[in-house]
Amino acid sequence: MDEGAEVVNAQFGIGDTVRVRRAYPPGHVRAPYFTRGKTGVVDAIAGAYRNPEELAYGRYEGKALPLYRVLFRQSDLWPDYDGPDGDTTIVDVYENWLEAAEGGQG
Amino acid sequence: MTGPDTHTHDHGHDHDHDHARTFQPDIEDSPFSYYQIMAQALGELLIDKGVFTADELRAQLEWIDSRSPEDGARLIARAWTEPDFKKRLLEDVNAAAESMGMDAGDIPIRAIENTPAVHNVIVCTLCSCYPRGLIGLPPDWYKSREYRSRTVREPRKVLAEFGTEIPDDVEVRVHDSTADLRYLVLPMRPEGTDGMDADALVALVTRDCMIGVSLPRTAGE
Numbered sequence: 199m200d201e202g203a204e205v206v207n208a209q210f211g212i213g214d215t216v217r218v219r220r221a222y223p224p225g226h227v228r229a230p231y232f233t234r235g236k237t238g239v240v241d242a243i244a245g246a247y248r249n250p251e252e253l254a255y256g257r258y259e260g261k262a263l264p265l266y267r268v269l270f271r272q273s274d275l276w277p278d279y280d281g282p283d284g285d286t287t288i289v290d291v292y293e294n295w296l297e298a299a300e301g302g303q304g
Numbered sequence: 305m306t307g308p309d310t311h312t313h314d315h316g317h318d319h320d321h322d323h324a325r326t327f328q329p330d331i332e333d334s335p336f337s338y339y340q341i342m343a344q345a346l347g348e349l350l351i352d353k354g355v356f357t358a359d360e361l362r363a364q365l366e367w368i369d370s371r372s373p374e375d376g377a378r379l380i381a382r383a384w385t386e387p388d389f390k391k392r393l394l395e396d397v398n399a400a401a402e403s404m405g406m407d408a409g410d411i412p413i414r415a416i417e418n419t420p421a422v423h424n425v426i427v428c429t430l431c432s433c434y435p436r437g438l439i440g441l442p443p444d445w446y447k448s449r450e451y452r453s454r455t456v457r458e459p460r461k462v463l464a465e466f467g468t469e470i471p472d473d474v475e476v477r478v479h480d481s482t483a484d485l486r487y488l489v490l491p492m493r494p495e496g497t498d499g500m501d502a503d504a505l506v507a508l509v510t511r512d513c514m515i516g517v518s519l520p521r522t523a524g525e
Binding site: 228229230232244245247250265272275276280281282284285286287288289290291292 | 412414429430456457458459460472473475476477478479480481482483484485
């Protein structure tokens with residue numbers, strides 16, 4: 199069992215700007231569609247977990263993936279968001295879905 | 305009437321309908337869905353293969369059904385009255401629950417603290433992830449497509465439909481628990497409750513305020 203394992207060699211740190219990959223693979227995918235291609239900031243590292251996209255098919259191989267809590271501004275997720283600028287959404291995203299991004303808005 | 309034995313068929317309402325024809329449908333009368341059948345078949349197969357026994361499956365379902373918001377409410381009320389406990393709750397909900405004799409389950413749960421500047425609300429846009437071990441089974445609306453899609457898209461409108469108006473100078477922060485963690489909102493202690501101890505405060509902590517779609521009851525409610 200490596201659920202919740204301590205994270206070693208995390209690619210990103212708290213405060214890093216990251217982008218969710220703009221990819222649309224078939225099958226069991228855990229990165230919500232509305233986050234694809236969107237840029238946010240790492241708010242926390244939640245531990246390392248086995249990749250659910252592999253577990254879904256009974257594949258238990260592979261090392262645990264760091265899981266990040268990524269903070270998005272609502273106005274970055276939804277260009278027509280009509281609430282206050284300060285509103286945010288945090289989504290838990292596995293490392294295989296993230297890539298480094300320039301600071302700033304996606 | 306003095307008791308059930310005195311009950312006769314002639315019990316006071318008009319008999320313009322035929323009792324023999326007004327059955328309440330049995331569960332089996334509505335069609336099983338594809339996924340209900342699949343879940344049942346999977347359970348039977350795992351029992352056949354000896355992965356778990358029928359009694360273990362039954363016991364797990366019994367445990368799930370026995371959970372209620374009461375445990376979560378006791379954690380919140382104690383966090384309101386004991387700063388050290390609040391600190392432990394924010395560090396590790398499962399351990400804090402265990403220290404009070406509760407079984408929060410194996411899935412890690414995090415407490416998310418509301419502050420004067422941030423109001424938090426929990427959703428699982430992909431399915432129905434929910435801190436079941438501490439607040440029981442999720443309500444049907446939590447699993448609905450409406451709640452799952454609109455809470456990230458227009459959270460303030462969804463909150464308003466629950467009767468919860470958050471001022472514009474307070475950040476609304478949505479937590480999409482789509483992965484290996486579950487989230488429980490730690491609401492702010494209501495004003496006017498200084499004289500109440502943890503046992504009394506438990507009654508103010510509703511399921512919905514721990515999801516974040518509502519606020520705790522106030523002392524007078």
